[in-house]
Amino acid sequence: MSRAFPSSRAMAIAMFILAIISWAAILSSESKYIAYNITQRIVPDKINVHLVPHSHDDVGWLKTVDQYYVGANNSIRGACVQNVLDSVISALLDDKNRKFIYVEMAFFLRWWRQQSEAMKVKVKELVNSGQLEFINGAMCMHDEATPHYIDLIDQTTLGHQFLKAEFGKVPRVGWQIDPFGHSAVQAYLLGAELGFDSLFFARIDYQDRAKRLNEKSLEIVWQGSKSLGSSSQIFTGIFPRHYDPPDGFTFEINDVSPPIQDDILLFDYNVQERVNEFVAAALAQANVTRTNHIMWTMGTDFRYQYANSWFRQMDKFIHYVNEDGRVNALYSTPSIYTDVKYAANEKWPRKTEDFFPYADHPNAYWTGYFTSRPAFKGYVRMMSGYYLAARQLEFFKGRSNSGPNTDALADALALAQHHDAVSGTERQHVAADYAKRLYMGYAEAEKLVSSSLAFLADSISSARQGNPATNIQQCPLLNISYCPPSEAVLSDGKSLVVVVYNSLGWRREEVIRIPVSSEKVFVQDSEGREIESQLLPLSNATLSIRNYYVKAYIGKSPNGALKYWLAFSASVPPLGFSTYVVSIAKQTGPSSTISMVYKPDGSTNDTIEVGQGSLKLFYSADEGKLTNYVNSRNMVTAFAEQSYSYYSGNDGTDKDPQASGAYVFRPNVTFPIKSEHQVPLTVIRGPVLDEVHQQLNSWISQITRVFKGKEHAEVEFSIGPIPVDDGIGKEITTQIRTAMKTNKTFYTDSNGRDFIKRVRDFRTDWDLQVQQPVAGNYYPINLGIYVQDSNTELSVLVDRSVGGTSLVDGQIELMLHRRLLHDDSRGVGEALNETVCVLDKCEGLTIQGKFYLRIDQVGEGAKWRRTVGQEIYSPLLLAFTEQDGNNWISSQVPTFSAIDPSYALPNNIAVITLQELENGKVLLRLAHLYEIGEDKDYSVMASVELKKLFPNKKISKVTEMSLSANQERAEMEQKKLAWKVEGPAEEPKVVRGGPVDPVKLVVELAPMEIRSFFINFDYLQMFVS
């Protein structure tokens, strides 16, 4: 190969000229120091590229929240949030044109309390000038599928109260960029009702995204609530791809995007090339976006650990892109972006319902995490109901900032709502960290609850006024039949006192069950009357779970004398307690009824009838199967069957290597689970309830309970250890079948609140290409699921979040447990294979939980779903103490209600928050439990009389607040942006409760309304003698 060289003379001249030009270029570009012009603001007639610097900091995922914060365990991942905050603050202080948004208050709080006063002053200036903006502002970026709405409100309130107190700031924007699908409740409740002006996120179904890109409908106005309609709508922006920057514009230290090289003395000068790439990426995004404003999310997971590496590049891009002039680049925030979208005065597409389920690929439906880690999901739900009750008791006694109080439980519950916490998509050691925090929070709240109950019970006893010496105990392991105080053998003259607290605003009659060791006991109410009670033998499955798990949790074996559950019906006043006494029966005296045990031998074709009240379940004696459901009161007779089956999880070895894992549900085949024995059921009968015990195989058993006074069946299942020695992961489901003709339609709740209509193999927003006929029809369930036809409706309620569907007409399916052997390639890098260990021996985790089912005449089911649904969320809280003779009953208050004795809240209203805050303010939140049109009696305006809710206090002022109580409601309404929506505005007029009259003090609530108030009292001591 040859090429012609210029002559040496010509070359010398050329070199000389080049040198002059270069020198001139160097002089003109001031290579030693370039003052980048980054003062740029919006230019009306250009495409404006809003650069939004952000870091997505998971409060636990591959590492625990504290490991992420301090930068520990970096062999898993080099991530240190302290570095992020330190370096971002210093980069912002370097130039007042730079901006940054921060989201996760759990991290910010950790950082903030370590800062000097001087640094705090500087940071406050950054916040006031808008350089640093808090977005979302909750403790974490919560999951949207598996949390309960009350937990979402609480964890958001915690972050927002901090921001208000420390910075006087009210976040304007929802930033849910990573959660795996988005709920209707997020849009209207945790969005509009917080006063947010907009909401942004990344993850929606890939088919939905393709259509929206095509139709420029990624930016919408979302009306998440049928009941509240346009009064609770929010402008919502879905990112065109993900929450990272366009390809080629990521600038963490080790990122591979080419930096702008603008020093002519160095090699690889590339300013024009990079500007061209910037402009091309901007135009591509502008092509799928309405208006001349686009947002670039400049950051991703745990970025900005060395913030200058990002800001240096963004400074240069803003400078050179604007010099180029084809598009306009600027530092921005989602708030600024929202304002310009609003100012554009466009009409936006309307979105209703939600964004579930989420798929990022034809075989990758993220519907497994609806059930992943069911034990942790159950624990979170249990703690949630406990926290609600504990805050009430804390308020009744008077809060102590030095403790014990509910603060640690509040913090732990807040972290647990993170989109890699209750979702079940974190690593095993991180799940253990969340559970440990919950336990520590519980342990402190337990002390508070005990002392508060003792205080309330003691408040008329003159002898011990103000000095409740009583030892009140609780039983956090009651779910596995372990309760030392109730199991204690009662010696002569001693009896067990059971204090039963009800955190709901209406009186409840419910059966409580406690484990006891004696078979001769009787139960008295607080007036000394003997009440009906029943002893039920424990099943072998129950005993073996108890023995194994008590050993695993507390390191010692429980004593072996336990024989029975003692069941009796308790009646408890609203926001109050009742007391029951369990004593050893005398030879001749009254005693609780020992249940009749009946084991059909499978030789007859008889039908077995179960139930002492109006609900009866019928089982076939030969097959041991449920066959019929009959309620004689409301004249419902239905064929009903229940069964278990499992999906074998795809192991990722077929053409598409997508495995079933913590996030993704990708089933291979379904297998029914048949009983292994001829005699599958044992029936236990008595005056309070009947039980049907079934052992389906060596690792699935269940107890179905029919209570005399209730019209639903309660099913307690035990599943595990799921066998995997065949090398196949399994996902266990139960099916309830009826003959109802449900036309592919079923209804599932959104975070325990609004029910959304689902149609099998169908999506409202696009023509669904069905790739995964099972996984693609799964939805998250927090409260319940129901189906209906023209005659009846079948409802199932749950005790924790699970995945569920209706794959066949008349049928409901719930996924209850999963054990998988492969990672599903979405980042967690671990198989979802939970085990529990005693000493060094580990076995697969066993799950025990409940669901509840009922069949009603069509149109009658909502009353049960809503009112009993609230009771499932807030179970009666049991506390125990011992008395000698009758010293407790004679000296203590046996029943208590915080509200006026003549008053109760209507059955459609719940007190979802009653709390004395750290600053002494009292926060009251009331929720209407029904949607518009859901029930003919309860879907109506309801009212609450505050004077009767606080009968012993003088209310001096009531201030209605936004949902997170960080601004007055009126102020929030005034600032609300009035977005325009495409299409006809055909919605009926939205109804809301009116203002609270300061004299009458009556709060009105319309269907699905939640109202939050600060209440001031004239004096704080409530229970003066």
Ligand SMILES: [Zn+2]
């Ligand atoms: Zn995340």
